[in-house]
Amino acid sequence: MSDRLPLIAGNWKMNLDHLQSIAFVQKLAWTLKDARHDFSTVEVAVFPPFTDLRSVQTLIAADKLELRHGAQDLSAHDSGAYTGEVSGAFLAALDCRYVIVGHSERRTLHGETDEVVASKVAAALRFGLVPIVCVGETADDLETHGPSAVPVAQLRAALEDVAPGSALVVAYEPVWAIGSGQAATPDQAQQVAAALRAVLAERDGAWAAATRILYGGSVKAANIAGFMREPDVDGALVGGASIVVDEFASIVRYQKHVGV
Numbered sequence: 001m002s003d004r005l006p007l008i009a010g011n012w013k014m015n016l017d018h019l020q021s022i023a024f025v026q027k028l029a030w031t032l033k034d035a036r037h038d039f040s041t042v043e044v045a046v047f048p049p050f051t052d053l054r055s056v057q058t059l060i061a062a063d064k065l066e067l068r069h070g071a072q073d074l075s076a077h078d079s080g081a082y083t084g085e086v087s088g089a090f091l092a093a094l095d096c097r098y099v100i101v102g103h104s105e106r107r108t109l110h111g112e113t114d115e116v117v118a119s120k121v122a123a124a125l126r127f128g129l130v131p132i133v134c135v136g137e138t139a140d141d142l143e144t145h146g147p148s149a150v151p152v153a154q155l156r157a158a159l160e161d162v163a164p165g166s167a168l169v170v171a172y173e174p175v176w177a178i179g180s181g182q183a184a185t186p187d188q189a190q191q192v193a194a195a196l197r198a199v200l201a202e203r204d205g206a207w208a209a210a211t212r213i214l215y216g217g218s219v220k221a222a223n224i225a226g227f228m229r230e231p232d233v234d235g236a237l238v239g240g241a242s243i244v245v246d247e248f249a250s251i252v253r254y255q256k257h258v259g260v
């Protein structure tokens, strides 16, 4: 067992409006409280749309909830004439701990290159945010290059200018597993997670040992335990199942299913 604190992160994507997000966070907090969830054994973070961050921050602060929150993206720039962009400075001011960077939907739908992802990782770190750096291969990549080559290359590119020891999280999300209902096997996730950890270890062994690596792609309550048994998988980045309170709470409480 590593001493890395497991992280279950819920990426809401473009779901849940203002009122729904407040209701969701309240219900999640009650459900986890009822279940006596111990946040010191599994950290829980939600990633609402930008427009909900302020109300989620307020609710968490007012009710002294142990939930963390973060954003789904940020600008590579700090301030200025970038219409529609959101600076890491603004996210830090809303008490965001984390920010998702380089999600495959940003890479494919919004043309984010490895260079853009690297500049966003740097921007997050400038403002004391912990980037959750997403990498993952498409089905074609898998067939052509095998399981680890593309995620490893993406991670190397994203971290090229990052100082070893920087606080970050890596998320392995195979594109073919996202929203498809067809998750990777725990074995596949472990194999790639180990290769990603080796990328960090090339730079700094202690950094590699301390950094959490998540799996994402069709994670649900029924399959989380298998991933969490793997030595290099330290949590999950959950999409669809993260906006269904009981399902997400059940994922958070995976230890019940693992029997530890």
Ligand code: 13P
Pocket (backbone or CB within 6 Å): 011, 103, 173, 177, 178, 179, 180, 181, 216, 217, 218, 219, 237, 238, 239, 240, 241
């Ligand atoms: P699903 O859990 O819906 O497959 O989405 C995963 C994801 O993209 C999380 O960032």
